[in-house]
Amino acid sequence: MTAYLMGRLLQAVPVLIGVSVLVFLILHLTPGNPAIVIAGPDAPPEIVRDIERSLGLDQPLYVQYAKYVSRLVRGDLGRSIQAHDAVLDHLTATFPVTLALASVGVVWTVLVSVPMGILAAYRRNSALDLTTIFAVLAGNAMPVFASGLILLYIFAIHLRWFPLTGYRSLATLDGWRHIALPAITVGTGVVPLLTRLTRSSMLEVLNQDYVRSARAKGLREAAVIVRHGFRNALLPVITVIGLQFGLLLSGAFITESIFSLPGMGRLIVTAIQARDFPVVQGGVLLFSLTFVAISILVDMAYAAADPRIRYG
Amino acid sequence: MQPRDRLFVSVFLALTLLAMPALVSGAPGGSAPTFTYARTGETETLDPEKTTAVASAEADFLIYDTLVSLDTDYTYKPSLAEKWVISPDGKTYTFTLRSGVRWQSGKPFTSADVKYTLDRWRTLKGSPSSFAISAIDTVDAPNPQTVVLHLKTPLSVLLDGLAGPFSSILNPDAVQKADADYGTGVGKVDGTGPFILREWVRNDRMVLARNPDYRWGPPVFKNQGPAHLGTVILKVITQDAPRLAAVQVGEAQYTPSVPPQEVDRLAKEGTLQLIRYQDLNTEFIGFKLGHKPLDDLKVRQAINYGINKREIIAGAYYGLGEPADEVLGRSTPGYWSGVEKIAYDYDPSRAKRILDEDGWKQPSPGAIRVKDGKPLSLLFLWTPGPEANSIVPLVQAELRGLGIEVRPRSLELTAFFAALRAGEHDIFLIGVQYTTADVLYFYFKSTQRPAPNRFDWADPETDKYLDISRTSTSETERMAAYQKVQEIIVNNALWVPLVHAKRVVAASKNLVVPKIYNANQLYKMLDLELK
Numbered sequence: 010m011t012a013y014l015m016g017r018l019l020q021a022v023p024v025l026i027g028v029s030v031l032v033f034l035i036l037h038l039t040p041g042n043p044a045i046v047i048a049g050p051d052a053p054p055e056i057v058r059d060i061e062r063s064l065g066l067d068q069p070l071y072v073q074y075a076k077y078v079s080r081l082v083r084g085d086l087g088r089s090i091q092a093h094d095a096v097l098d099h100l101t102a103t104f105p106v107t108l109a110l111a112s113v114g115v116v117w118t119v120l121v122s123v124p125m126g127i128l129a130a131y132r133r134n135s136a137l138d139l140t141t142i143f144a145v146l147a148g149n150a151m152p153v154f155a156s157g158l159i160l161l162y163i164f165a166i167h168l169r170w171f172p173l174t175g176y177r178s179l180a181t182l183d184g185w186r187h188i189a190l191p192a193i194t195v196g197t198g199v200v201p202l203l204t205r206l207t208r209s210s211m212l213e214v215l216n217q218d219y220v221r222s223a224r225a226k227g228l229r230e231a232a233v234i235v236r237h238g239f240r241n242a243l244l245p246v247i248t249v250i251g252l253q254f255g256l257l258l259s260g261a262f263i264t265e266s267i268f269s270l271p272g273m274g275r276l277i278v279t280a281i282q283a284r285d286f287p288v289v290q291g292g293v294l295l296f297s298l299t300f301v302a303i304s305i306l307v308d309m310a311y312a313a314a315d316p317r318i319r320y321g
Numbered sequence: 322m323q324p325r326d327r328l329f330v331s332v333f334l335a336l337t338l339l340a341m342p343a344l345v346s347g348a349p350g351g352s353a354p355t356f357t358y359a360r361t362g363e364t365e366t367l368d369p370e371k372t373t374a375v376a377s378a379e380a381d382f383l384i385y386d387t388l389v390s391l392d393t394d395y396t397y398k399p400s401l402a403e404k405w406v407i408s409p410d411g412k413t414y415t416f417t418l419r420s421g422v423r424w425q426s427g428k429p430f431t432s433a434d435v436k437y438t439l440d441r442w443r444t445l446k447g448s449p450s451s452f453a454i455s456a457i458d459t460v461d462a463p464n465p466q467t468v469v470l471h472l473k474t475p476l477s478v479l480l481d482g483l484a485g486p487f488s489s490i491l492n493p494d495a496v497q498k499a500d501a502d503y504g505t506g507v508g509k510v511d512g513t514g515p516f517i518l519r520e521w522v523r524n525d526r527m528v529l530a531r532n533p534d535y536r537w538g539p540p541v542f543k544n545q546g547p548a549h550l551g552t553v554i555l556k557v558i559t560q561d562a563p564r565l566a567a568v569q570v571g572e573a574q575y576t577p578s579v580p581p582q583e584v585d586r587l588a589k590e591g592t593l594q595l596i597r598y599q600d601l602n603t604e605f606i607g608f609k610l611g612h613k614p615l616d617d618l619k620v621r622q623a624i625n626y627g628i629n630k631r632e633i634i635a636g637a638y639y640g641l642g643e644p645a646d647e648v649l650g651r652s653t654p655g656y657w658s659g660v661e662k663i664a665y666d667y668d669p670s671r672a673k674r675i676l677d678e679d680g681w682k683q684p685s686p687g688a689i690r691v692k693d694g695k696p697l698s699l700l701f702l703w704t705p706g707p708e709a710n711s712i713v714p715l716v717q718a719e720l721r722g723l724g725i726e727v728r729p730r731s732l733e734l735t736a737f738f739a740a741l742r743a744g745e746h747d748i749f750l751i752g753v754q755y756t757t758a759d760v761l762y763f764y765f766k767s768t769q770r771p772a773p774n775r776f777d778w779a780d781p782e783t784d785k786y787l788d789i790s791r792t793s794t795s796e797t798e799r800m801a802a803y804q805k806v807q808e809i810i811v812n813n814a815l816w817v818p819l820v821h822a823k824r825v826v827a828a829s830k831n832l833v834v835p836k837i838y839n840a841n842q843l844y845k846m847l848d849l850e851l852k
Contacts, residue, residue, distance in 0.1 A: 039736070040732070040735075040736040040739050040740065041733075041735035041736045041738075041739045042735070042738075042739050042742075045735070045738050045739060045742065046735055046738075047371075047372070047447070047449050048373070048449040049373040049449055050738040050741075050772065050773070051753075051763060051772065051773035052373075052449055052452070052772075052773075053452055053768075053769060053773075054770075054771065054772070055452075056448075056449055056451070056452055057742075059446065059447060060447040060449065062446075062447075063446045063447035064447070088501070091365045091366070091372075092365050092366050092505065092523070093365075093366050093368065093371055093501065093502075093504070093505060094366075094502060094505035094506070098505075099523070102522070102523060103523075103524070158562060161562075161563060161566070162566075165566070165570070166566050166569070166570055169570060172572065173558075173563055173566055173567050173570060173572050174556070174558050174563055174567060174572070175525055175526065175556070176522075176525055266559055266560055267560055267563060268563070269524075269525065269556075269557060269558045269559065269560075269563065270525070271522055271523055271524035271525035271557075272524075275524055275559075276523075276524065279363075279524070282733065282734065282735060283735065284735055
């Protein structure tokens, strides 16, 4: 297992190098100049040139990349072009917010989707199943910005059960009130997929001989469903949860914008608009690392869920 | 129950309990002296010399003070300087500083702080605003209450530069202690202003507490300090709908920007105060004179006659604006009323006639005009926004009616400004906000090419008058120079001024807002009260 983990971590190195080169090139080849953003669109040319020099943007691209990499290997992600402080400070401030959003969102998704999927499969073709399928289709058709605004309108503006915007630490009750609607919003985007997957996976498993055998043994129905049915239907569900968790992390921008959460999605999009290269590069690297970590965790979860799977 | 089942049930229950608090309801809290300002963007840095962003200015005005202050009638009033004398040749400014001013850290404020600030600003590598004081040669501090600025050449708009947020006076000790991190967070900022930075969560909130020792507010406020408000929270809500809703549900008491399409609805609901004001702004379409056929005055004039500004104001601004004859609004010192007699009123028949007479013929009715085998076709660069999204198709349709093809290309904001600087446009849509008639120098001086002089306008006569407007010590001569420049610009049809937009802010009904300080909005918030 240790050797397997080490192998996976080593595989991550070329991935991160590739990501850093790609992001660097894409950013620098995109039209737009951070010096103009800082100077303001109406700044005289000499001010723009002065800022370009002070940022090193007047140097050839390969020199800029070499400098970036040499700083990176020393653990220095550089300083934000706009805010003038360390990129690491931005990442450490915003990553926990996005992580909290995605985590609570995934927990919410699992809590809703898995029972719904199991029940729909168990009561196949019943009114419950049809209702679930309808809800899933409706949820699938609803873009995140729409569901976010609807939730905001009903629960924060009309009923005033939750705050409209902002983020507080989850160590406090207030923190949970702040994260509830955003988490439900990001989760709602994933619920349809996970419900459908759980349902179809369960349907497949429930028709297997070993499930019939379990019932013939006289096991209680709940035990048949959970131990013999759901455990065997779990592998594809774990894969999707892992992938979706990664997507929720990197795709939280819209939700973060609607609910004004100071997370990484907003940080990176704002940085892209301002061509704040160091912040974008640092953020994308952190996201890439997180994706790698999640995929390793998913592999480990396979082994935990299915004893036949062994690594190393 | 089997151990594995128990584990499953336990995990399920634990996760449910974890999520439960999120479902608990409750109303947001708040106390009377805490004022929440729902803003559209985040402060980049609290080092005022490193940014020109509006969102940074909002916080700078609260934390810092400037030497002079700008009143709503665009006159300059004392602030940290209680008076100043300008030498007859306009090259020496002597400021007498207010006594009894202290930094938030406790140290007395002196002229050495002003000298340090201005010297740092002038020499700071990469400062986007240092050009505002580039005329300063040396700064002297002969005694703790006096600062003398020696200029290389007279600069009539120097006081405007010294009233801006980027000229906030800094504490040298704090700047040197924090070094490159100055202005990046709590403990790395010191000012003499009415509010002290207590907490800053980027992209969420900035919390400022009242400076209890503040007694030196500028006379543009009734209250010179301390502020009536105990705490100010600058809360970033970038999306329009949640930002307005925050004021409606009481999570915030003020927002500086109400989209025009929301104004009628909010007025009917009547739950908020809607305050309308007119700052100095102009939305316009600019021409790149170096690109054919825009080097042809007749084409530029025809386009000016061919655009219906009132339709744009109705369609894109929901009636919240005035048609613009030129860049300067009527309340700008230096505005020339004669412009109204030579401005281009909407007259599409005249536009067509001018194009016909100029040789731009339509091969068939409704076709694109052609001259010397070349079609009358223009690349129109713009960046999406609520108003621009409506303006561009209106302009495209109107000019098509004249036989002019417009090819709109929308670019994201940063790419848009880069493209303009690279001169890729034939015509472009843009807005400008300003505080003095010096905006003319900014846009039309030949040395300001390629930006902000994106018109390619290089005219010795214009340059001569613009130089006079900056360097003359005679107010009459300066105003005459501004008038002359306005006449040249209109006669040469360098652009199509479209609209001076009216601004609307929303405030809760318990907030007392005595004045909106134009583009500076609530400025230092000294007179604000929550009832």
